[in-house]
Amino acid sequence: MPTTTGPTPSGRDITFSVEGQTLNAWEACIYYCNQLEAAGYRLETDYATNFAIHNENSSENIFTIPMDKIKYQHQFWNLFRSRHYAHGSAIGMDAENGSSATLATVRAYGYGTDSLDHRYALNFYSDTVRVDGSIVRLDNGEALVYHPLVMALNLTGSTYEKTAGARMSKYEIDRKAHADGKLQDNDIVLFRFADVLLMRAEAQVRNGDNGQADLDAVRTRAGMPTRPATLANILAERRLELMWEGSRRQDLIRYGLFAAAYDLRPQLDGEASGYTTVFPIPSKAIELNHRLTQNAGYHH
Numbered sequence: 001m002p003t004t005t006g007p008t009p010s011g012r013d014i015t016f017s018v019e020g021q022t023l024n025a026w027e028a029c030i031y032y033c034n035q036l037e038a039a040g041y042r043l044e045t046d047y048a049t050n051f052a053i054h055n056e057n058s059s060e061n062i063f064t065i066p067m068d069k070i071k072y073q074h075q076f077w078n079l080f081r082s083r084h085y086a087h088g089s090a091i092g093m094d095a096e097n098g099s100s101a102t103l104a105t106v107r108a109y110g111y112g113t114d115s116l117d118h119r120y121a122l123n124f125y126s127d128t129v130r131v132d133g134s135i136v137r138l139d140n141g142e143a144l145v146y147h148p149l150v151m152a153l154n155l156t157g158s159t160y161e162k163t164a165g166a167r168m169s170k171y172e173i174d175r176k177a178h179a180d181g182k183l184q185d186n187d188i189v190l191f192r193f194a195d196v197l198l199m200r201a202e203a204q205v206r207n208g209d210n211g212q213a214d215l216d217a218v219r220t221r222a223g224m225p226t227r228p229a230t231l232a233n234i235l236a237e238r239r240l241e242l243m244w245e246g247s248r249r250q251d252l253i254r255y256g257l258f259a260a261a262y263d264l265r266p267q268l269d270g271e272a273s274g275y276t277t278v279f280p281i282p283s284k285a286i287e288l289n290h291r292l293t294q295n296a297g298y299h300h
Contacts, residue, residue: 011206026207033200036062041193043221048122050192051171053185060194064187075182078244082168083125086144090131091173093181100165101243102263106148108239111166118223123243124148124166153264170244194218194241202234231255253277270297 011025018028044050044060055061066072080088081098088095101124106112109120120126129136129144136144148166155161174184197218201211212229218241219226227233238251252258258277261267268276275297286292 011203024207026203029203030200030207033196033203036193036196041196043193043197043217045221047119047222048172050189051122051186053172053174055187055189058192060192061187061189062193062196063191064189067184067187069176069178069183069185073183074188075179076171076184076186076188077182078168079171080180080182084129084136084144084146084162084167086136086138087125087129087131087167088181090129090134090136091175091181093177095181097162100146100151100167101148103149103151104263105239105243106166108236111148117240119240119243121169123168123170125169126166151264168244189245192245194221195238195245195247198234198238198241201229202231205229205231205234273297 011029014025015022016025016028017023018031021031023031040059041062042059044058049055050058050060052058055064056066065074067074067076078099080094081096082100083095084097085095106120106124106126109117109123111120111126126146126148129146138144145163146167147160147164150160150164152158152164155164158164171184171186174181174186177184197214201214204211204214210229211234212226215229215234215237216226218237222241227237235251235255238247242248249258259267259271259274273296275295278295280298281292281294286294
C-alpha cells in the first residue's frame, strides 16, 4: 500500500490483478460487485423480508449466521439487550433494557419531522410500545414509552432513566424463540445485496464515475425520493439502510470520520491521530510474545 498523508489511502493509487486485468481499488470493488449481481443476488421487494423469521431463502442476503433452534443453536443477544423488561415480558421473553440509538441516528432518519424515513419503523421501537395491538404497561400501570430524543451521559434518577432512546427492532419477533428470545430462527444478516449496491455506488463516485443508479435502487425500494449520488449522501444512506448490521464503524473509518466527536461523546485525547481506528493488541498476547509492540496510542 502506498504511503498516504490522509486518513485513508487513495483507491486509485492501489492496484490489484483481477482476472488478468490491473484494476485500482475502486475498479476492483466494482468488478466484484458486478460478479455478485451476475450470480443472481438482487434486492428483495420488501426490505423486511431479509429479517423475517424464515429469511434463509432471501435473494438479497449473501452472508448470514444461520440460526435454528435445533441445528444451529447460536444466540442473538442484541434484541434481548435493547428492549425494556416490560417489553420483553409482553412478548413472552426476558430483556435487559440496554442499548439504544444515538441522537444523530434518529435525527438522520428524520424522526420528529414530516420527512421520516420509511425504514425507521422497521429498525426501531420508539414512542408508545404496543404488542399484538395492546399497549405495554409498566409495573405502575403507565404505558411504556421509548423517548428517542431524550439522551444523556447519565440519566440516573431521571424520569427517563429506563425509557430513553429508540430501541433495536429490525428482525421479526420469533414468538417461539428459546433462551428468553436469544435462540431464534431468524438468520443474522452480515452482508446483503443492498450493501453491494451502495459499495458499488461509492466506488463509482470515488473513481470519478456516476453511482446514481445504484443509490436510486436502494432508496426507491425504501419508498424514499432520490438524492444526488455524492459521497456524503452515500454514507448517509448506508446508515439508513444498514442500521444494526455492523458496518458503521468501518464506514466512518473509510471516510476519515471515525475519530471525530459526536453527540454526547467527545473526542478522546490524541484521537485526532487516528489511533482508535485499529484495536489495541491484547495484553496477554504481548506477554506471550515480547516481540509484539503495542499499537500506537495505547498504553501497555
